Amino acid sequence: xxxxxxxxxxxxxxxxxxxxxxxxxxxxxxxxxxxxxxxxxxxxxxxxxxxxxxxxxxxxxxxxxxxxxxxxxxxxxx
Numbered sequence: 004x005x006x007x008x009x010x011x012x013x014x015x016x017x018x019x020x021x022x023x024x025x026x027x028x029x030x031x032x033x034x035x036x037x038x039x040x041x042x043x044x045x046x047x048x049x050x051x052x053x054x055x056x057x058x059x060x061x062x063x064x065x066x067x068x069x070x071x072x073x074x075x076x077x078x079x080x081x
Contacts, residue, residue, distance in 0.1 A: 008020060028057025033051070
């Protein structure tokens with residue numbers, strides 16, 4: 004299941020996101036979206052989790068939690 008993680012701090016790294024989500028299950032892919040010109044984070048990422056139950060558990064646990072002073076939003080990617 005592909006998840007969209009929004010409202011990330013511009014300083015949050017892909018590795019930090021991977022660690023955060025791996026506590027809830029296996030991750031097949033994690034990609035932090037970067038601005039092509041500056042190379043800096045655009046403040047959102049996609050996380051792919053193969054197990055649907057683990058992905059739903061991650062959404063429940065992480066949606067609207069504070070990471071680096073920002074309240075992140077996690078939902079199923081459309």
